[in-house]
Amino acid sequence: MRVWRAVVLIALLALAALFPVLFPNPAVDTVAVLTLLFASAVTAWNAFSGYSGYISIGHAAYFGIGSYAVAIMCQDWHVPGGWLPFLLLPLAGLIAVVFAIPMGWVALRTRRHTFVIVTIAMFFIMQLMAFNLRSVTNGSRGMSLPIPVNWGGAFYDIPFYYVGLAVLLLALTVSWWIRNSKYGLGLLAIRDDEDRARGLGVRTGPFKLTAFVIAAFFFGMVGGLHAYYVESIFPPFAFDPLIDLMVALMAFLGGLGTLAGPVLGAVILVPAQQYFTIWFGKPGYYLMIYGAMFLAIILLLPQGIIPALRARFMRSEALAGPLRRGGDEAMGGAALAGDGEGEGGGGV
């Protein structure tokens, strides 16, 4: 079991590392870059929303802040196109953090549905600011980013692909660490019963805010990378509410609160979006399919793909022979009947 897991993990890593070599088609690589960007964002989002249960529909605000941060830094510091702008990404993440600390502190005073609404409201406030703070953002005329003139043709996607992959691996490492740490256990306890967790010494306020801010950091980096990739940014696209919906949908499809679920969700839904856009011949029509998919997921796979697969796997294992877990037969059966959502993350 453990060996198989390692083999699958290495194979996936090798595939990810060699993907642009195996598929040199620029159209395919463009989809791959977008997939990596979304996978990173969803993984980070899940480390906050999936673990703590606080569903944020406003983290795209930090995507937008990261986009503008990179654009403004490149403009003011006259950064040429090439590898240099990539070095600004951690800085873009930190700028997102500066915004996320007070915004998160306010938003996290509310819970559940109220929290969702507050995050949405904060997102639109940021979008309005991007439209109206013309001296900073250039308003609706948007901003241009430096163009890497030497990266012509098929090579253009390659640097973005590998930087995107590095960001994803970093996000996965952070998410894995949180899931296995004392800190992450505190977040899961908050998800299940926040007041009870407080009564057991979990400092819920700092715990929630830290996760909120970590997710914002990654959204800032991803936003900056995306801005550089598409070369120009405008308020409605840098601050795009669809990003929030996509991120949430990907996490729910793959498995909220699991480690691999968000990546799986992105790998399925980003290419699907591109495909539908081409298929319908008009952008935006895929949203109807997405709406239908969202309903289907909630009805058929309320826990997402990974937990559903895990439950099925464990059930068949239980039928096949003696239980791995030392407990007696009847108790093990009861355990397996559960959805296993709480023990997410351990699996690949």
Place this chain on the structure above:
Amino acid sequence: MSLLQATGVRKAFGGVVALEGCSISVEAGSLTGLIGPNGSGKTTLFNVMTGYESVDAGDVVFAGQRITNATPDRVFQLGIGRTFQLTRIFPRLTVLENMHVAAQRQGLAALFGRWSSSKEHARALELLDFVGLTKLSDVPARNLSYGQKKLLEFAYVLVAEPSVILLDEPAGGVNPTMIRYLTERIRALNERGVTFLMVEHNMEFVMGLCDRVVVMNHGVTIADGDPESVRSDPRVLEAYLGA
């Protein structure tokens, strides 16, 4: 010596006054029962003493330290553990993970470590053994029976080795065998020096276990003494029977 003390506590929810000048003193090493009719303010007093409710007036003192309006996490870290009337465990975590939530660590760096250190692990297993849940340690807590959940809540409160434990209706909805089992566990802990304050409607349980009983009615304590004298106190009879 009084270990946990509330003096002149007032707590009102809008126009409803739950506690009005309520005072209680819990002796170190005692098994104190807190009884009273429904709505007399017992749970509110628990909430005030454990930081879940702020007070309008009055003071709560624990081991010489003022803890009035302290936060629940702070109260727990100081050494007051509690269980809830409606048992509250973490349903999607396993029994063992539930145990680890309460394990306290000092310093920020400790949070970066894995959720179970070997020492904490051993302690968690020891306590699960103490309440008889060892076999279920990898089971999601939601799959436990009601009585098992009560035992789990009891066990994880013990993880941090609190000096006082407040039990809110530990025997409510639990079968007689489980009640006897719980009584034994409470006695064993008390012999090791743990102080208990418990709210309970099961008189047999309270009178058999506690060495001191405090009676509340309408937000104040009306009687206080050993089980025998409280049982025959006319004020208590009046409160319960409304005579």
